[in-house]
Each structure stands twice: as C-alpha cells, then as structure tokens.
Amino acid sequence: MDDNNEHLPIRPRQLIRDQVFATLAEEIVSGRMGPLEEIRDQDLQAEYGVSRTPIREALNRLADLGLIEVRTNRFTRVAPVDLNAQADRAEAAVAMIGYCAVVSVPDYTDEQIASLQRRIDGILATDLVWAATRAGLQHWYALWAEVVMNAGNQTMIDILDGQLALHLTRTVPEERVPEEFADHMRRALGELRDAFGRRDGVGIRDIIEPLFRHVTIEPLRAGSLAAKNPRE
Numbered sequence: 533m534d535d536n537n538e539h540l541p542i543r544p545r546q547l548i549r550d551q552v553f554a555t556l557a558e559e560i561v562s563g564r565m566g567p568l569e570e571i572r573d574q575d576l577q578a579e580y581g582v583s584r585t586p587i588r589e590a591l592n593r594l595a596d597l598g599l600i601e602v603r604t605n606r607f608t609r610v611a612p613v614d615l616n617a618q619a620d621r622a623e624a625a626v627a628m629i630g631y632c633a634v635v636s637v638p639d640y641t642d643e644q645i646a647s648l649q650r651r652i653d654g655i656l657a658t659d660l661v662w663a664a665t666r667a668g669l670q671h672w673y674a675l676w677a678e679v680v681m682n683a684g685n686q687t688m689i690d691i692l693d694g695q696l697a698l699h700l701t702r703t704v705p706e707e708r709v710p711e712e713f714a715d716h717m718r719r720a721l722g723e724l725r726d727a728f729g730r731r732d733g734v735g736i737r738d739i740i741e742p743l744f745r746h747v748t749i750e751p752l753r754a755g756s757l758a759a760k761n762p763r764e
Contacts (some may be wrong), residue, residue, distance in 0.1 A: 552590035561702045562666045567612040619752035621681040630737035632683035637733035651675045652725045659713035669701040
C-alpha cells in the first residue's frame with residue numbers, strides 16, 4: 533500500500549458532505565436539535581475527520597433551506613421555526629398535490645390505486661392524535677409525495693423533494709392534536725380512499741385543500757397546530 537494513501541478518508545469528500553447534511557437535517561427536523569442550538573464547525577470536523585470545506589458546504593446547503601442560521605464570525609445555529617413560513621410551504625404543497633391529483637389520478641393503474649389506498653390504511657391504523665409527531669408527519673408526507681411522483685412532473689417533484697420535504701416533516705410542535713382534528717382527519721382519509729378508488733382527481737383535490745387548511749394552515753397562522761377546532 534502506498535504510504536501517501538494511508539490516511540486518506542475511505543469515503544470521498546462529496547459523500548462526506550452529503551452525510552453531514554443528511555445527519556444534521558435529520559437531527560433538526562426530528563427535534564433532537566432544538567431551535568437556536570449552536571453548531572460548531574470544529575466539532576463536526578473532529579466527528580467526521582475531514583477538513584472544514586465539506587462541513588461548510590453541508591452547512592451552506594442547510595442555510596439555503598432555512599434550517600440553520602449562519603452569522604459570519606458570530607454563530608451557526610438551528611433556525612427557529614417560522615410558523616407563517618411553514619403555513620406558506622403547506623399552501624404551496626397542497627396546490628401542487630391538488631394539481632397532480634386532477635391531472636393524473638383519472639389515469640392511475642390498479643397498482644397505483646392499491647398503493648395509495650395501502651398508505652391511507654397505514655395512516656388510519658395509527659393514533660391520529662399524534663399526527664404532528666415526526667413519525668406521523670412522515671406517513672402523511674409519503675402519501676402526498678406518491679401523488680406528486682405519479683404525475684411525473686419533474687419540476688414539482690424537485691420542489692417537493694428538494695425544498696419542502698424537510699420542512700413538511702419537521703415537528704411543529706411535537707404535541708397531541710385535538711380529538712376534533714383527529715376525527716376530521718379520519719373522515720377525510722376515508723373520503724380520500726373512496727375517491728382514489730373512483731379515480732376522482734377533482735374530488736381528491738377538493739378533499740385535501742380544506743383538510744390542509746383546517747388542520748395545518750390555519751393553526752400555523754394562529755401560532756399553534758392545536759389552536760382551533762376544524763370548521764366543518
């Protein structure tokens with residue numbers, strides 16, 4: 533073995549950068565790293581055994597997504613949760629999901645229908661009062677992402693996966709939602725299941741828009757996921 537290669541990292545720098553990004557993103561989105569918690573370059577360099585460059589590349593990507601705040605020569609820290617920005621992201625997501633449902637659901641295969649109905653059944657099998665937890669949000673995101681993926685619109689896929697996914701699955705906050713909200717979600721999920729079975733894209737859009745508005749967008753605007761009961 534060439535002695536010059538003895539201390540080279542096993543993994544290429546590109547992969548290290550991506551690994552740092554993925555690890556920190558998961559820590560932030562899951563809530564294990566709280567808002568305003570400081571992130572130190574030197575700690576990450578020691579942990580990963582690499583130079584500052586891939587660490588800063590990963591941190592810059594997190595900053596671009598709004599998950600961390602960077603003030604040169606002052607601090608790098610987890611960004612606080614901006615509830616209005618979260619509501620804006622939810623509005624953008626529901627517009628894309630509704631559009632994709634309208635244009636693609638009528639042409640779904642039996643396999644696509646069955647897959648989405650299984651996802652709905654999986655959500656219904658959970659305790660929906662914990663829908664705002666990391667695990668609950670991941671179940672919902674998987675359902676919506678599949679609708680967008682099935683439409684094959686690469687621009688929307690890139691926006692959802694690259695810009696919105698981490699925020700849409702971030703716990704804000706991790707608390708029980710009111711039983712009224714849970715009941716509202718159960719009814720909507722049952723209606724969604726039936727609408728998928730009918731390949732009713734317009735009907736699906738008309739179910740998910742008020743669902744997002746009552747259960748997510750309006751409470752975020754009010755400052756809490758549990759701020760109000762859903763309006764019928």
